[in-house]
Amino acid sequence: MARDEYARFDRPSKHGSRARTKQRPEHADALAGFVTGVDRGRYTLLLAEGTADERVVLAMKARELARTRVVVGDRVDVVGDTTGGKDSLARIVRIAERTSVLRRTADDTDPYERIVVANADQLVIVTALAQPEPRTGMIDRAAVAAYDAGMDVLLCLTKADLASADELRGLYEPLGVQVVVTWPAAGADAARVDAADAAGARPTGRTLDPASVEDVRDHLRGRVSVLLGHSGVGKSTLVNALVPGARRVTGHVNDVTGRGRHTSTSAVALRLPRPDGTGGEGWVVDTPGVRSLGLAHVQVEHVLAAFEDLDEAATDCPRGCTHLADAPDCALDEWIAASPDDETRATREARLASFRRVLASRTASVGA
Numbered sequence: 001m002a003r004d005e006y007a008r009f010d011r012p013s014k015h016g017s018r019a020r021t022k023q024r025p026e027h028a029d030a031l032a033g034f035v036t037g038v039d040r041g042r043y044t045l046l047l048a049e050g051t052a053d054e055r056v057v058l059a060m061k062a063r064e065l066a067r068t069r070v071v072v073g074d075r076v077d078v079v080g081d082t083t084g085g086k087d088s089l090a091r092i093v094r095i096a097e098r099t100s101v102l103r104r105t106a107d108d109t110d111p112y113e114r115i116v117v118a119n120a121d122q123l124v125i126v127t128a129l130a131q132p133e134p135r136t137g138m139i140d141r142a143a144v145a146a147y148d149a150g151m152d153v154l155l156c157l158t159k160a161d162l163a164s165a166d167e168l169r170g171l172y173e174p175l176g177v178q179v180v181v182t183w184p185a186a187g188a189d190a191a192r193v194d195a196a197d198a199a200g201a202r203p204t205g206r207t208l209d210p211a212s213v214e215d216v217r218d219h220l221r222g223r224v225s226v227l228l229g230h231s232g233v234g235k236s237t238l239v240n241a242l243v244p245g246a247r248r249v250t251g252h253v254n255d256v257t258g259r260g261r262h263t264s265t266s267a268v269a270l271r272l273p274r275p276d277g278t279g280g281e282g283w284v285v286d287t288p289g290v291r292s293l294g295l296a297h298v299q300v301e302h303v304l305a306a307f308e309d310l311d312e313a314a315t316d317c318p319r320g321c322t323h324l325a326d327a328p329d330c331a332l333d334e335w336i337a338a339s340p341d342d343e344t345r346a347t348r349e350a351r352l353a354s355f356r357r358v359l360a361s362r363t364a365s366v367g368a
């Protein structure tokens with residue numbers, strides 16, 4: 001097991017992060033890079049982002065980092081051949097302190113929860129409204145993992161042409177989860193795509209309604225967002241709509257394109273292009289193969305911290321309170337009782353019910 005997987009992780013403070021680096025200031029000439037892909041010990045980095053010198057560089061880890069995991073989203077320092085030329089290989093010598101870490105669950109082949117993405121701001125839970133049916137247990141668990149990591153949650157509901165989003169909105173909006181909805185563009189394309197789908201050709205080039213895609217883009221702008229979703233929910237369709245020509249821009253060997261299936265199970269960061277095609281306005285990290293996120297390490301207090309009002313109300317809870325519905329003397333029940341009027345009470349009740357449902361999913365069996 002890599003030691004850093006279990007190194008203590010300090011949540012970034014809402015009042016600014018403490019930038020400190022433990023490493024000695026060697027390699028003063030090192031350049032800063034952003035890890036966009038990892039493939040068998042080779043790291044794809046973007047250097048000089050947003051400048052005329054911006055380039056994609058392939059790198060390996062320096063020997064002193066042999067036992068340290070470098071993941072997509074990491075901010076690193078590199079030395080050596082940083083030209084990005086053909087056959088060039090740079091060396092990663094430092095990893096910046098992470099502001100967040102998102103872990104995938106342990107599974108049969110690997111008993112450890114591993115970090116899959118570092119420094120992400122937001123988790124985008126992509127869920128189809130039908131085909132396949134939405135599973136709130138999975139959404140709840142993903143939300144808990146995100147809140148524990150100090151990330152925001154965006155619920156992206158796809159296939160709105162097939163079913164209404166009202167019910168899911170009602171479940172998650174009380175939590176303060178942002179909800180966006182996508183659906184296919186109307187027109188001749190739809191018939192062609194349906195025929196291709198019926199013939200089993202995939203992934204298809206289904207075109208999403210441009211306004212619905214813009215709405216998603218508005219929520220991603222300027223942030224690092226991790227996209228998580230089960231197979232078939234339309235995640236590839238969405239990524240292709242958000243990042244046309246992703247392969248060309250990022251130069252990955254294992255990224256997502258409109259023409260092939262995922263060939264890798266590793267995460268990859270794709271840059272959201274600006275409308276004029278210059279530079280980027282945020283990153284979307286696709287996580288093929290990640291089915292659910294790790295919850296074993298989750299601390300209730302971390303999750304609670306994501307909800308300011310509940311966090312404040314819970315200061316009167318008994319020591320070690322689980323804050324769940326069956327918790328004796330939980331101050332959150334008192335908070336409801338103390339509502340100044342009926343409307344506030346209804347709002348608080350919905351919020352607490354959502355919070356408790358999400359929190360309870362932590363201990364529910366996987367695959368709920």
Ligand SMILES: Nc1nc2c(ncn2[C@@H]2O[C@H](COP(=O)(O)OP(=O)(O)OP(=O)(O)O)[C@@H](O)[C@H]2O)c(=O)[nH]1
Nearest residue numbers: 159183184197203204206231232233234235236237
């Ligand atoms: N009706 C409908 N179908 C959609 C929509 N978006 C995507 N699809 C279809 O849903 C199926 C799955 O879409 P993908 O984009 O391949 O889904 P995915 O989540 O990437 O799944 P994997 O490729 O298995 O990881 C395809 O047949 C799409 O054409 C939508 O908004 N409405």
Ligand SMILES: [Zn+2]
Nearest residue numbers: 317321323330
């Ligand atoms: Zn409590």
